[in-house]
C-alpha cells in the first residue's frame with residue numbers, strides 16, 4: 256500500500272520464501288483489504304478452497320452452521336482457506352509488483368536510533384555482509400519476534416488465554432461436500448481445549464489448542480498430544496480413518512498478547528508484532544492486515560506533513576477497538592457453560608455473532624452481542640463473594 260502510494264519501501268525478510276506458517280483460515284472482512292491490494296483474482300487462480308462458514312461441535316453435537324451469506328455486504332459472503340506459504344508469497348510478489356524493494360534471507364539484526372527516534376535498521380545479507388538501511392519510518396512486521404516491539408514496547412500477555420497449540424497437516428481426511436467443503440470446523444473438547452479443522456489444498460490443517468498448564472494430560476511428545484486429542488473427539492475421529500500425517504507436528508505458545516505501545520518517533524508495530532488473540536475465531540490475519548492498512552494510511556498522511564521521522568504513537572486506535580470487541584467473545588468460548596446455541600436464540604445476537612465471525616465489529620448487532628457477553632462476565636463477577 257505504501258509502495259502504491261508512491262513511497263520508497265524496503266522490505267527485509269529473514270527467511271527464503273515460500274516458508275511454512277500457521278494461520279490458515281481467513282475471515283471474510285479480509286476480502287475488503289485483498290480487494291484494495293488488487294489480489295482477489297489471484298486467490299481463485301491459486302486454487303485456495305472457498306470458505307462459506309464456520310461450524311462448532313461440542314459434546315452436545317454440532318451447532319447450526321454460521322454462513323457468511325447471512326451478513327448484509329455481498330463482498331463478504333465467502334472467503335478462502337489459505338496455504339500460508341502460497342498466500343504470503345503471493346502478497347510478497349504483489350509488494351514487488353507495486354514497487355517495493357524486497358530482500359529475503361535477510362534478517363534485521365539491529366534497530367538503529369538517534370535518542371528515542373528510530374532511524375533505520377541494520378540487516379545481514381545473504382553473503383554475510385551487513386548493511387544499514389536508513390528510513391523515515393520503520394514498520395515492525397516481524398510477528399511474534401517483534402524486532403522493534405521488544406526494544407521499544409512491551410508485550411503484555413492476556414490473562415486467562417495462556418494457551419498452547421499443537422498442529423499438523425493431514426492427507427486423506429474425509430471432508431464435507433458442497434457449500435460446507437471449505438468450512439472451518441471447531442471441535443470443543445472441554446472449556447480449555449478445542450481442535451481446529453481447516454480444509455486446505457489437498458490437505459487438512461488440524462490443531463489442538465489447550466491451556467499451557469494442562470497440555471501434558473494429552474501426552475508427552477507433540478505427536479502423542481495431537482493424536483490423543485483427535486482420539487478424544489469421535490466426530491473428528493470418524494473422518495480420520497484413511498488419514499496420514501504430512502510433515503511434522505508443530506507447536507506454538509504464548510501467542511495471546513498485545514503491545515503496550517503501538518508506535519513512536521519513526522516506528523510502528525503491525526501484525527502480530529502489535530498483538531494477537533487466540534486463534535479460535537481466525538481473526539489473526541484480519542487484525543494483521545488491518546493494522547498494516549491503518550499504518551499505511553497514517554504514514555502517508557504523516558509523511559506529507561513532516562520532514563523527518565513522524566511520531567506514530569496512537570495510530571492503532573481503530574485496531575484496538577476491534578481487538579477489544581473480539582476479546583470478550585474469545586473469553587466466553589473458554590467458559591464452562593458457553594453455548595453458541597444459547598446465545599444465538601435471540602435473533603439480533605445471532606446476527607451479531609455472524610457479523611463478528613465474519614470479522615465485522617462495528618454493526619449495532621455485533622456491539623450488542625459483545626455488550627451482552629461483557630454483561631454476563633460482570634454479573635458473574637458481582638455475584639462472587
Ligand SMILES: Cc1cc2nc3c(=O)[nH]c(=O)nc-3n(C[C@H](O)[C@H](O)[C@H](O)COP(=O)(O)OP(=O)(O)OC[C@H]3O[C@@H](n4cnc5c(N)ncnc54)[C@H](O)[C@@H]3O)c2cc1C
Nearest residue numbers: 269278279280362363397398400420526527534537539540
Ligand atoms: C496456533 C495459531 C493458529 C492460528 N490460526 C489462524 C487462523 O486460522 N487464521 C488467522 O487469520 N490467523 C491465525 N493465526 C494468526 C496468524 O498466524 C498471525 O496473525 C499472522 O501470521 C501474523 O502475520 P504477521 O505478518 O504479523 O507475522 P508472521 O506471519 O509471523 O510473519 C512475520 C515475518 O517476519 C519475519 N521475521 C521475523 N524476524 C525477523 C527479522 N529479525 N528480520 C526480518 N524478518 C523477520 C519472519 O520470518 C516472518 O516471515 C494463528 C496463530 C497461531 C499461533
